[in-house]
Amino acid sequence: MGQARARGPYAKTPARRAEIVRAARDSFAENGYAKASLRDIAERAGLTHAGLLHHFRNKEQLLAEVLAERDAEEWQQGLEQVARPDQLAPFLAELIHHHQKAPELIRLWIELAAAASRPDHPAHTYFVERHERGRTQFAEGFQPKAARGTLCEDVSPESAAVLFYAALNGLQMQWVLAPDLDIVDPLTDFVRLLFDQDHAGE
Template sequence: MSAMTTAKKPRGPYAAADAMRRAILVAATDVFAESGYRAGSIKTIAERVGITDAGVLHHFGNKSALLAAVLEWRDERISPLLPEPGDSGIATFAGLLRVAEYIPTEPGIARLHCTLLAESTDPSHPAHDFFVERYDRTRGELLHAFHQAAGEGHLKAGVAPELAAAATLALMDGLQLQWLLHPDAVNIRETLAGHFLALVDMPDMPQMA
């Protein structure tokens, strides 16, 4: 018999509480994506779940804590697609293409990102620090990936890693916004793959397109 044990799923009231938390997160994601954090109300979220305002606050404490939980839940759904720390530059780009392929299957995630990102340019917004840290970290990871590609001899001549990292980050955000406005006119994954192919010279890169 294997020494490994299967993690037990919550049962009884614990399972019910987990299911309710998930239902609240789904509703909050939709409400914040549609109306933003400030205009999206606990009352609207509660109505969509079919509980009282107090019921929402029982599980998450306050509105800003609910927002933090929504952002964490969003990350949990995307993180398995991302490259592992220490992966090659090419592996990093491939991971971002997996995210680009996933986004159209969950339009609420893209809408949430774009709505909260615009709101959080205000330093008083509860998600401001989250997005500042996220952009600093992602830009650093992209910079490292492009430097790795350069060290492996794959970065095309004349491409500056610093500019490539900033342009990639801007492109990813812009593509999500364009896709939300006109889904039939924009293919997020193909456009991002073309961007990488223009910057990185590697024999197996066409497989990413």
């Protein structure tokens, strides 16, 4: 006989967790983190409150999962859409416009990142590893440009990666404080400063 099929609350757990994360993402975006309730998220996911707590301990854990999922989606999009330096700025512009449609998620990300700077915060390890991974991946991506001379003179790939993250995160924080501020053009200008556009398409 074949292996018995999973039954009860443990059946289809990964799929159920994905449904809960999607429901949380919608609830956070519509209501804000403070006003979003676990009961509302459970209802959106077709679960009882107790059923949701079987998968996630609290709202903070759900927020971290929502942001991690968004990171993974956007990184994959970048891999698929950005093959050359001249494609980076248009991709980032589109990404920023997408973020600005859900400003509450940007605000939540900034707040959680600041809180997670404490070593005892539940999301501390996630944010440390996220930034380390991002810097490493961008530095590796910038290496061929540096070898071809298309990276700004005297700027190492490692420094470029750190500066890139600082500009992207800093501009989004400024926009949260001043929603009328244009941050797409400054980010595009910054990318142009990093790369020699005369050779960017090579």
